[in-house]
Amino acid sequence: MRPRSGPTVEHRVLAVRLRLLRERAGVSLADAARALDAHPVTVRRIERAETGLDAHQVRVLLDRYGVPGAEAEPIIAGLGAASLPGWWHEWRDAMEPWQQDVIGMESSAGLVRTWHPALVPELLRTPAYAAALDRALHPDRDAARRERRVELLRERQRRLSYRGAALWALIPAAALHTRVGDRRVMAEQREALAEAVHRPGVTVQVVPLDHPPHALTGVPPLHLLRVSAPEIGDQAILETPGVRVDIVDDPDAVMSHRIRIDAACAAAPRPGTPLPAT
Known part of the structure; x- marks a missing residue:
């Protein structure tokens, strides 16, 4: 079903x-x-x-x-x-149940802020990086379903850009050292990140390897979504990879996550700083 x-x-x-x-x-x-x-x-x-x-x-x-x-x-x-069903309806066969709620919110968000402790965040991944990561984490997944998931990611990225939504990503330099796929995949991903730094509406901050602990140190993947509809407050998405995904809409809890990501971004090198060498 x-x-x-x-x-x-x-x-x-x-x-x-x-x-x-x-x-x-x-x-x-x-x-x-x-x-x-x-x-x-x-x-x-x-x-x-x-x-x-x-x-x-x-x-x-x-x-x-x-x-x-x-x-x-x-x-x-x-x-x-x-x-009416959302645009993502045609990809529902390749999605996790929780993704439908997250993408539903993401598709109307004017601002997406994202943090991942070890990997390049989803919305900045190249197709090759996303496919290689999926192969590593889910080796038994059907190749056709994997391709569908990569197609869905590309469509999410395209629609985010088309709507002019802002994307603010905080990435540890460790993400550039976590080898996903082969050298060519990593080189392409690094090049895509370097280009993303200069795209309108995209902010990328990279935390150096020798950076002291900050407010998001040890925190699992975190995403904050700001939707323009006044009836819907900001949403926080907390991922525990392989276990669960929590969608948080309690204003106090969301504010707590926002304060932490604000503090981490304030402590990181300013946006536009060249990517560190690997």
Whole structure:
């Protein structure tokens, strides 16, 4: 069975609005569920964008919340767009379940900040580097699925650039010494990083090998996503490779991660500094 396609930001925004309208009206989950003749869990899943949007259900909820027509009309009108699958839908067969939620947010982010303690971050990897890393970490993976995953990464990179989103990457120099693939793969990856430093909207900072400990020393891969929709706060993505991926949206927790990455970037050599020799 193929994994579900993760919700788009439009879907998430509409789900948040439904929750806010329910809370504004003072309607409990149980009362909203009775209006739908459903279980409260159904309403909770709707508000968390964990299930598809049903026009009839949305209309019933808006009516129960006493939302006037002028306010309800744009919500109903936006159902079509919010119900469309994301562009990544066609790659869902090659994705991990958590990737669908992350890419859904990434696709609307105006700023992506990323840190990896030992490797070149995903959004700056060349296809050859990404494929070689996948072969090393998942030697039993089907070659066709591996190629699909590389295609997906290239499309993520292309769309990020096309939208003019900003990418800020903090990389330890150790990433340039971790041999992924052969010398040609590493040389190509290094050249791509050197070019990325000069691309508009891309900031790359490399922490030297002899740099003292900083705020992200020992921290697993961390990504901060800033989405323009006011209904959705910043998101933090924490990876524990081979174990799990945590998507954090609690404002206090996200702020804590932001402070750490700010401190680490402030301590690192300034952006634009030439890559260290290997």
